[in-house]
Amino acid sequence: EGNFDSAALLTTSFEDIKSDTKKCMEYVDKPYYAYPYGRYNDNAVQALKDSDIKAAFITKRGKVHTGDSLYKLKRNSINDKIPFIRFRKIIG
DSSP states (O other): OOOGGGOHHHHSOHHHHHHHHHHHHTTOOOOEEEOGGGOOOHHHHHHHHHTTOOEEEOSOOSOOOTTOOTTSBOOOOOOTTSOHHHHHHHHO
C-alpha cells in the first residue's frame, strides 16, 4: 500500500486543482468527479465547486441520502460477479 496522505490531490494547490479540472472538462464533458483513492480535503472540494463540477464521489460504501453533500457521495461497487439478489439489495 502507498502513502495516501501524500496523494497529489491533497498536496496540490487550490488554483492548480481548479486549472487541471477545467482542462479535463474540455475532454470529458461530464460535471462529475471521483476522488482518486477516495482521498480529498476541503481545498479539493472547493476547487471542484469552483470548476463547475456538480458532484463528486468518495470510495466509502453506502447509499446516498437527501441532505448528503454532493461533493462527498458514497458509492457501491457493482460488477458482473455479483449475484442478482445481492444487486437488488445494494440498489434497495
